[in-house]
Amino acid sequence: MNRMTIELAGAVIVDFPLRGERWVAVNTPGDRIPSHGTNMLGQRFAYDLIKVDARGPGLRYHSAGLLRGFLIGVRTRDCYAWGAEIHAPFDGEIVRAADGVAERGWIHPLREPVLALKNAATFNADRLPSVLGNHVLMRHGDVFAGFAHLVPGSVAVASGQTVRTGEVLGRVGHTGNSTAAHLHFQLMDSDDLMHARGVPCAFRTYEVLRNGSWERVENGIPRKADRIRYLGADA
Numbered sequence: 001m002n003r004m005t006i007e008l009a010g011a012v013i014v015d016f017p018l019r020g021e022r023w024v025a026v027n028t029p030g031d032r033i034p035s036h037g038t039n040m041l042g043q044r045f046a047y048d049l050i051k052v053d054a055r056g057p058g059l060r061y062h063s064a065g066l067l068r069g070f071l072i073g074v075r076t077r078d079c080y081a082w083g084a085e086i087h088a089p090f091d092g093e094i095v096r097a098a099d100g101v102a103e104r105g106w107i108h109p110l111r112e113p114v115l116a117l118k119n120a121a122t123f124n125a126d127r128l129p130s131v132l133g134n135h136v137l138m139r140h141g142d143v144f145a146g147f148a149h150l151v152p153g154s155v156a157v158a159s160g161q162t163v164r165t166g167e168v169l170g171r172v173g174h175t176g177n178s179t180a181a182h183l184h185f186q187l188m189d190s191d192d193l194m195h196a197r198g199v200p201c202a203f204r205t206y207e208v209l210r211n212g213s214w215e216r217v218e219n220g221i222p223r224k225a226d227r228i229r230y231l232g233a234d235a
Helices: 003-008 066-071 111-121 125-132
Strands: 012-014 020-027 047-051 085-087 092-098 134-140 143-150 168-171 183-188 201-210 213-220 228-230
Touching: 020 201, 125 143, 134 168, 143 168, 183 201
Parallel strands: 012 201
Antiparallel strands: 020 047, 020 228, 047 183, 085 168, 092 134, 134 143, 143 183, 201 213, 201 228
């Protein structure tokens, strides 16, 4: 077995936290570890999940044409992922729920990466909210899950609250260190992000679009090339 296979063996199995189809893991441990190029903040096995349309090639995460999107950008609310409900992937307790970080209303493909790099270069513990944006942390036993970049005012849970699998935690947004409306999702061994270590994660079931048909995957780790559909555990 190669190193990636060894590291992902024994991954914690959870439900996929989003609903609908054509989700893509643009950063995923299925393609590289660390998935975000760093182990900081417990991100070793983290996912970035966006929603795309059927146009190709590339990852079209909004309806604007390629030229318009590059020259003038796109409204955050026009991203396909924006506002999508985020669901608890397991039963657990909310250990942190942070809201109130403002959202940038406009996304430009040149400005957003520059802002992200600036935040990374100037990062310290005091700037954690500016990196995570609006976010939720929950736990089950000794495993913690993090959900970042939520829409302002959408966080639907509070610290100390018990939630069941499938309950809505908030909505996908573009707050904090984000380059487009997306969900940053990860498992880790602590709620202290400055010292947390990433925990490998696989999804109990979802479907992948292959040759025009949706094929079921169980206990899977998505690759960047996968177009994902998940309609819920009862679908």
